[in-house]
Structure formats: C-alpha cells, structure tokens
Amino acid sequence: MEKKDIDNKDTKSKAGKRAAINLHAPKNLDVDNWFIECYKRHRNHPLIILIRLYKGNYHKFVLAVLFFLIKHCPVWILPIVTANIINDVTTGSPNTVRDIIIQCIVMVALIGLNIPTNYMYTRYKSLATRYAETGLRKALVRKLQQLSISYHKETQSGRLQSKIIRDVEAVETLSTQLLISTLNIALNIAISLAVTVTKSRMVFVFFLLTTPVAAVTMVFFRNVMRQRNHEFRHEMEETSAQVMEMVEMIPVTRAHALEEKEIDKISDQLFLVAEKGYRLDVIQSVFGSVGWAIFQVFQIVCLAFTGFLALRGTILPGDITLYQSYFATIVNQISSFVTLIPTIAKGVESVNSIGEVLLSDDIEKNDGKEKIDSLSGRYDFENVKFRYNNTDVDVINGLNLHVEPGETIALVGESGSGKSTILNLAIGFNLANEGKVLVDGKDIKELDLRSYRQFLAVVPQSSILFSGTLRDNITYGVDNVDDEFLQEVVEAANLSDLVESLPKGLNTDVGEHGGKLSGGQRQRVSIARALIRNPKVIILDEATSALDSISEKLIQEALDNLTRNRTTFIVAHRLSTIRNADKIAVINEGKCVEYGTYEELMELGGEFFKLKSIQS
Numbered sequence: 001m002e003k004k005d006i007d008n009k010d011t012k013s014k015a016g017k018r019a020a021i022n023l024h025a026p027k028n029l030d031v032d033n034w035f036i037e038c039y040k041r042h043r044n045h046p047l048i049i050l051i052r053l054y055k056g057n058y059h060k061f062v063l064a065v066l067f068f069l070i071k072h073c074p075v076w077i078l079p080i081v082t083a084n085i086i087n088d089v090t091t092g093s094p095n096t097v098r099d100i101i102i103q104c105i106v107m108v109a110l111i112g113l114n115i116p117t118n119y120m121y122t123r124y125k126s127l128a129t130r131y132a133e134t135g136l137r138k139a140l141v142r143k144l145q146q147l148s149i150s151y152h153k154e155t156q157s158g159r160l161q162s163k164i165i166r167d168v169e170a171v172e173t174l175s176t177q178l179l180i181s182t183l184n185i186a187l188n189i190a191i192s193l194a195v196t197v198t199k200s201r202m203v204f205v206f207f208l209l210t211t212p213v214a215a216v217t218m219v220f221f222r223n224v225m226r227q228r229n230h231e232f233r234h235e236m237e238e239t240s241a242q243v244m245e246m247v248e249m250i251p252v253t254r255a256h257a258l259e260e261k262e263i264d265k266i267s268d269q270l271f272l273v274a275e276k277g278y279r280l281d282v283i284q285s286v287f288g289s290v291g292w293a294i295f296q297v298f299q300i301v302c303l304a305f306t307g308f309l310a311l312r313g314t315i316l317p318g319d320i321t322l323y324q325s326y327f328a329t330i331v332n333q334i335s336s337f338v339t340l341i342p343t344i345a346k347g348v349e350s351v352n353s354i355g356e357v358l359l360s361d362d363i364e365k366n367d368g369k370e371k372i373d374s375l376s377g378r379y380d381f382e383n384v385k386f387r388y389n390n391t392d393v394d395v396i397n398g399l400n401l402h403v404e405p406g407e408t409i410a411l412v413g414e415s416g417s418g419k420s421t422i423l424n425l426a427i428g429f430n431l432a433n434e435g436k437v438l439v440d441g442k443d444i445k446e447l448d449l450r451s452y453r454q455f456l457a458v459v460p461q462s463s464i465l466f467s468g469t470l471r472d473n474i475t476y477g478v479d480n481v482d483d484e485f486l487q488e489v490v491e492a493a494n495l496s497d498l499v500e501s502l503p504k505g506l507n508t509d510v511g512e513h514g515g516k517l518s519g520g521q522r523q524r525v526s527i528a529r530a531l532i533r534n535p536k537v538i539i540l541d542e543a544t545s546a547l548d549s550i551s552e553k554l555i556q557e558a559l560d561n562l563t564r565n566r567t568t569f570i571v572a573h574r575l576s577t578i579r580n581a582d583k584i585a586v587i588n589e590g591k592c593v594e595y596g597t598y599e600e601l602m603e604l605g606g607e608f609f610k611l612k613s614i615q616s
Contacts, residue, residue, distance in 0.1 A: 035139035039358045046351040050175060053136065057128040064128070067121035068183060074110045076191045079325035081107055086318030125180070133172040136354065140164050143358055149429040150389055151362040158241030163357055166236065167350035174347025181340050185333040192326035200315055203323050206305060207330060213294055228280045229342070229349045235273045237353075242269050284342045302327040364428075369448040375455040375536045376440050377567030379403040379426065384435035386421060386590075395421050397590035399435070403583075408568040410578035412611060413587035419571045422587065423539050426569055427456065457530030461542040463522040465514030470499065471506040473514070474528045481532060493528035495521075538568040575612050584608060 035053065042048040054061065081103045088096040144152075144160060197204040246253075246262055253262050306323045309315045315323075379402070386396040396418050403409050411419040424430040425437050428449040437444045439452065465473050474489065475481045486506075490496055498521055502508040514522045530538065540563075560580075572578045579598050586594035586607045594606050601608035 035136060036143065036358050039355045043355060043359060046348045046355075049351055049355075050171065050178070050347075053132045053171075054128055054175075057131060060124040060128040064121050064124040065183060067117045067124070069187070071114045071117035071121055072184070072187065074107060074114065075329075076188070076195075077110065078107060079322050079329075080195065082325070083316075083318040083322035086321060087316045090317050125176070129172055129175045132175065133168055136171065137164055137168050140168070140354065140357055143360070143363075146363045147357075147360060148362050148364055149424070151360065154389075156241035156244075158244035159237040160357070161244070162237045162240040163353055166240075167233075167353045170347050170350035171354065174344060174350070177340060177343050177347070181336060185337050185340075188329050188333045192329045196323065196326055199319065199322070200309075202309070202314070203306065206302065207327060213298070228276070228283055229345045232273075232276045232280050233346075233349050233353060235269075235276045239269050239273050242266060280342075287338065287341070296331075299324075299328055299331050364449060366448045366450055370442070370446055371448040371451040372440075372442075372455075373451070375452070377403075377405040377407075377455075377537050378438075378440050379567070380436075380438040380441075381422075381425070382436045382438065384425065384432045384437060386425060386430055386432050394433075395590055396425065396432075399590060399592055401585060401592050401595070403567060403569075405567055406565050407582045408563055408570065408580075410570045410572055410581035410584045411587055412572065412575060412578070412584060412608065414611075417587045418590040419587050420541060421590075423541055423569055423571060426537075427458065427539060428452065455536040456539060457533045457535035457537070458539040459523070459526045459530050459541070463514065463519075463526040465510055465517075465522055465525060467509070467512050469504075469507050469509055470502065470525065473510060473525050474506070474532060476529055478532050486532070489528050489531045492531055493524045495524050495528055498524070536566060538563050538566050540568065540570045540572075542571050542573060575608075586611075 038049055038052045038055075042052065084103060085100055087093075088099055093099065140163065193204065193207060196207060243266065246266055249262070253259055303320075303324055306315065306320045310317050310320050381399045381401040384396055384399040385394050387394045399418075399422065401409075401422075411422055413419055421430060425432060425444075428444055428447075431437075431445055439447065444452070466476075471486075475486070490499055490506075498517075499505050508516075510516050510525075514525065517525065570578055570581060578584060581598065583595060584598060584601055585592045586601070588607060594601055594604065594608055596604070602612065
C-alpha cells in the first residue's frame with residue numbers, strides 16, 4: 001500500500017471517529033457559544049451552570065435515572081423481604097414456606113435485572129457526561145483562539161492548560177458524582193422514609209430528628225472547605241505553569257549548570273502545594289470523622305429505640321431489622337453526602353475557574369465586520385498611537401507611514417523603539433488607540449481579521465514548529481497541496497539538501513518544537529510554511545538575527561524568493577540584510593524619524609547612518 005493511500009485511510013478513519021462522536025451531539029445547538037452564554041447568564045450560580053451544560057442531553061439523564069431505579073431496587077426491597085420472613089417465622093404463619101420461596105424468587109429476579117439495567121444506566125449517563133466534557137474543552141479551545149494576543153502574553157500557558165485538563169476533569173467528576181452519588185443518596189433516603197412512615201409514624205419522627213445534625217455539620221464546614229479548595233486550585237495552577245517553564249528552560253539550565261537552582265525553585269513550589277493539600281486533607285478528614293461518629297451514635301440509639309418498641313408490642317420483632325436497615329441506610333447516605341461535599345466544592349471551584357476564561361471580554365471581535373476576498377497590500381499608518389493595557393505610555397506615538405503594494409519596507413531602530421509593535425499593528429494583533437491603520441484604504445478595525453490574515457504570512461524570529469513530520473509543518477493550514485508545488489516551495493526555501501538527507505524525507509518527524517532540526521533549518525521550514533500560503537503580505541520579525549553566516553546566506557536567498565512581488569515588512573538588527581529593501585523606516589520612540597532608500601539614508605548622515613556605523 002502506498003503512503004498516499006495510508007494517509008487517506010488515516011484521514012477517513014479520523015473523520016469516521018469524529019462522525020461517531022457527533023452522532024450523540026444535540027442537533028441545532030451551537031455548543032461552543034451555548035457554553036459561553038450559559039456562563040454569562042448564571043455566572044454566580046455554578047450548580048445551575050453545571051445543569052445547563054447538559055442541554056440537549058436531559059433525556060439521557062431521564063433514561064439513566066429510570067435504569068438506575070430498576071437496577072438499585074434490590075437494595076430497597078431486601079430489608080422488607082428480610083423483615084417479612086422473620087415476622088412469618090416468629091408468628092408461625094401457615095404459609096411461611098410458600099411466602100419465603102416466592103419472596104426469594106422475586107429477589108433473585110430483581111438481582112438478575114441488575115446486569116442489563118446497569119449497562120443501560122452507564123451507557124446513557126456516560127454519553128451525557130462525556131459529551132459535555134468534550135464540548136466544554138472544545139469551548140475553551142475556541143475561546144483561547146478568540147482571546148487577544150495581549151491576554152495570552154499576560155497569562156501563563158500552564159494555567160490555561162490546567163483549566164482545559166484538570167478543571168474540566170473535575171467538572172466531569174462533579175457531574176458524575178451528582179448523578180450517581182446524589183441520586184443514590186436522594187432515592188435511598190426518600191424510599192426509606194416512605195416505607196417507614198407507612199409502617200410507624202413514631203419511628204418516622206425519630207428518623208427526622210437526625211437530619212438537623214447533618215445540616216449543622218455541613219453548614220459549619222462549608223465555608224472552610226470552599227476557601228481551602230480555592231487555595232489548593234490556585235497553587236496547582238501555579239505549579240503547572242512553573243513546571244512547563246522549567247521543561248522549556250532545561251537546555252538553558254543545563255548549559256549554565258543551574259540544575260540545582262531550578263530543583264530548589266520547583267521544590268519550594270511543590271512544598272507549598274503539599275502544605276495547601278495537607279490543610280485540605282486535614283479539614284476533610286476532620287469533617288468526615290466527626291460526621292461518622294455522630295451518625296454511629298444515632299444508629300445505636302435507633303437500635304435501642306426500636307428494641308423498646310418491640311418489647312412493648314408496638315412493632316413486630318422482624319421490623320427491628322427493617323428499621324435498623326433503613327436507619328443505617330439514611331445515616332450512611334447522609335454521611336456519604338457529607339463526604340461528597342469536598343468533591344462538590346472542588347468541582348464548583350473548577351466551574352468558576354473555567355468561567356475565568358469563558359467570560360473574559362479580552363477577545364478579538366470579528367463578527368459583523370467586512371470580510372475581504374482580495375488584497376493588494378497597500379498600507380497607511382496615519383498618526384497612529386498605541387499603548388498596552390494597564391499603562392499610560394504610548395509605545396507608538398504619532399506614527400505616519402505609507403507602503404505601496406509589492407514594496408519591501410525595513411523597520412530599524414534601537415531595541416524597544418516600537419518595531420515589533422508596528423508589525424503587530426499590521427497583523428491586527430494590536431489595534432491603534434488613536435489614528436488609523438489603513439489596508440488598501442480600509443480601516444483595519446472595520447475588517448474581519450480572519451479573512452484579512454488569509455493573505456498574510458508571518459516568519460517570526462524564533463521559528464515555531466510542532467511535533468509531526470516536516471511535511472505537516474510546511475503545509476500547516478493549507479489543504480490538498482500539490483506535490484509538484486510542494487517541491488517548488490522546498491527548493492525556494494533552500495530545504496532540498498535537508499529533505500534529501502533525512503531518512504524519510506518530508507515524512508520525517510521533526511521532534512517536539514522541531515528539536516531534531518538546527519536553528520537555521522527550523523527557520524527555513526518557517527519560510528517554506530509562509531511560501532506555501534502564497535501570501536500577498538509578508539511579515540518578517542528579525543528572521544536571521546540569531547543565525548550563523550552560512551545559515552543566514554541560505555535563509556536570505558529563501559527570503560528573496562519569499563518576498564518577490566509581495567508587500568513585505570522586515571524588522572532587522574543586522575542592517576546589512578536590508579540593503580535591497582525598497583524603503584527603510586528608522587523608528588525612534590514610536591515614530592518614523594527617517595524614511596528612504598538605503599543610499600538616501602546613508603547620504604543623509606542621520607540616525608540610520610549612526611546605526612550602520614556602529615555595526616561596521
């Protein structure tokens with residue numbers, strides 16, 4: 001079988017799996033937006049949010065409850081059967097043998113039903129909870145794609161990862177516990193009380209006296225539990241973020257023999273998490289043991305109470321077993337609910353944690369804006385001012401710049417002068433606070449940036465590759481690439497020698513973040529990724545600044561192929577690499593202080609001349 005056939009088979013297999021999953025999705029429901037709207041409407045009521053997350057799946061819960069009742073009924077009926085048999089034996093009923101046989105047959109039949117009904121219960125419960133879990137993660141992923149670049153720069157990626165993995169898992173656990181444990185608790189208590197009140201109101205009243213104790217115990221610990229869970233969740237997120245940073249920094253750490261320093265830093269955080277976890281464990285343990293001790297005392301009291309009633313002839317001897325079983329059921333169920341509170345508190349905290357992302361308003365708003373289907377690449381920056389959030393200092397301060405279609409503009413200047421910010425304004429990552437950025441005469445704020453960016457390609461200073469093959473990284477975001485065109489792109493990016501040297505050519509895995517390739521090779525892959533999009537506008541952010549001269553020469557040739565007949569913005573510290581730029585803009589304190597060709601600026605003898613002289 002050829003590789004192309006294998007690839008097609010894998011694609012069909014993945015599509016088939018997605019289709020199988022989607023069969024269980026509710027129809028006519030925009031799940032991602034529904035989850036977000038659900039959080040907005042009920043932001044102060046996490047349990048209502050949890051219930052609403054299952055819209056479209058309520059019928060599955062109804063079926064799950066129905067099968068749960070059937071599968072669990074032997075637990076409720078067995079005490080009645082036991083009491084009846086004891087009463088028949090002690091009272092000398094003439095039909096004792098027949099009644100024992102009939103009641104045992106009924107119990108065996110009900111027990112036999114447990115197997116198929118348990119399967120059906122699990123099926124419908126799992127379909128509902130797993131769908132909601134997947135939908136919630138998908139909503140988070142979509143929201144993260146909508147949030148602004150500024151938001152991602154200000155938020156540690158480890159915290160976001162923790163919300164997608166750990167918090168959603170906690171919400172799913174909360175859902176399962178509420179469906180299984182809470183339903184079980186409610187039904188056991190309700191049925192036990194219902195049977196009791198029909199046989200003895202005196203015993204029923206006695207049972208009711210135990211519930212205030214449970215209520216007082218729960219209220220006392222509730223606030224403490226909520227605070228402990230919040231503290232523990234915060235430290236877990238911080239730990240996740242620090243561990244991720246540590247893993248990414250391992251090459252730097254190892255190169256400077258700083259292993260022990262990193263170990264100490266992470267160890268401090270781990271001990272802090274352990275401390276918060278210890279405090280949480282202690283309060284949970286105290287909570288559970290106090291509740292258990294109280295309920296056991298009441299169970300003994302119940303045994304004594306029903307024993308005295310039997311001595312007085314108020315109830316039959318067999319009913320002692322009945323009431324003791326039901327009282328034990330009520331006690332154990334309330335105790336179970338008490339011990340369930342930490343899980344509920346943890347799940348509620350996770351519901352709120354997820355809401356921190358889904359309710360964030362720092363998003364890129366594109367709905368209702370003009371979509372573009374072509375781009376010539378003319379740019380006008382008209383008295384543009386820009387400042388970052390939570391600061392009053394303008395990074396870009398009155399920028400005026402005109403770029404013709406197909407022109408290559410190099411941005412030079414000292415570090416911190418605003419060059420990269422200008423690129424972000426051109427991409428639309430940042431939007432001007434004052435002034436206008438016009439693209440083909442249209443204000444970029446009025447454009448659907450998703451349609452606009454289809455005509456852009458960005459080559460950053462640090463090439464960003466993902467785990468996968470060389471082919472996957474080059475063709476990222478572009479479907480059905482013709483092999484002939486792909487080969488042309490590989491040659492234009494000066495990757496031919498690399499591809500030929502690899503054991504599987506384009507199908508060679510590049511490792512995590514492209515770790516199996518050199519810096520220059522990764523950068524040429526980034527250029528190939530840009531070329532294959534056939535963009536109208538190129539954004540180059542110091543694409544050759546960290547490379548050796550040989551790699552720089554190969555990449556410069558690839559860049560010449562990339563920028564031909566395309567509007568290009570280049571940020572470069574090595575001024576020798578921009579000699580062929582159509583225009584050079586010297587940026588100082590967020591303004592364009594000089595503008596012209598390389599020769600014009602050198603003759604001017606101003607800022608550019610000084611910068612070039614320093615590098616000579």
